[in-house]
Amino acid sequence: MKNKNSEIRILANGVLDFGRENDLHQNVLDDIRLAFEEMFSNIVSYGFDDDREHEIVMDMELSADLLTMKIRDDGRPFNPTEYVNPDLEKPLDEREVGGLGIHLVRHVIDEWEYKSEQGKNILTMKKWIRKSVP
Template sequence: MDYQYKKTIADFDLEMLNREIEALCAENELLSAKLCTLQLIIEELATNIIKYGGKTGKDHSLEINIYTEKEKIVLIISDNTAAFNPLEAEDPDITQSSEERKIGGLGLFLVRKKVQSLTYENKNGLNIVKAVI
């Protein structure tokens, strides 16, 4: 693994994570070219996990792994919160104005547009999302 971040949801620190990813990207040209995309995807997925998955009251954790493979960036985010498949989330109606559109769904929509592939599996109580950028 080029990078691994693992914290409980209570200890998750997006600012620290972003600083670490920026430092990692400074050392890797491929990652550097996709820094904003990588940060957007991580923020959207992690925020959803924390906001919706962690409501069960358990001590949940979130793990982020980033590595490169054949000129592609692979991002794997896993958590032990409530099962949620982001691939099943309905796309927002982007033909409507922001005032007319229902709240929610735009972040996952952006994630799906920014990746080459996105997969999900729930294995041994873990949600595992793999994004190839």
């Protein structure tokens, strides 16, 4: 996928197709779609210092009851797993802008890991899932 917000529609459709092919429960689909869309949006909005086109690679793999999602990009290094949650107790007008998407992702996935390798950011997110009940 390209580093353009317009690609989110393609991403959402890909997640839905993957979910249907693998009989994933709607709640799981909602969670992984949220995680992918939020992280993709952050990469597009904050990850690049130029106006060039960049490739963002997103993969999903289902093994037994574990769904593994990977996102790779060549943007500025950023480790979302170390990002400090926003203070949700503060009134809205006193909060810093940003960070809520990462906070939401943190709550819908079970594990995540970040590494920077050969100029690439690699974010791996894992979610224990259940299949749809017929």
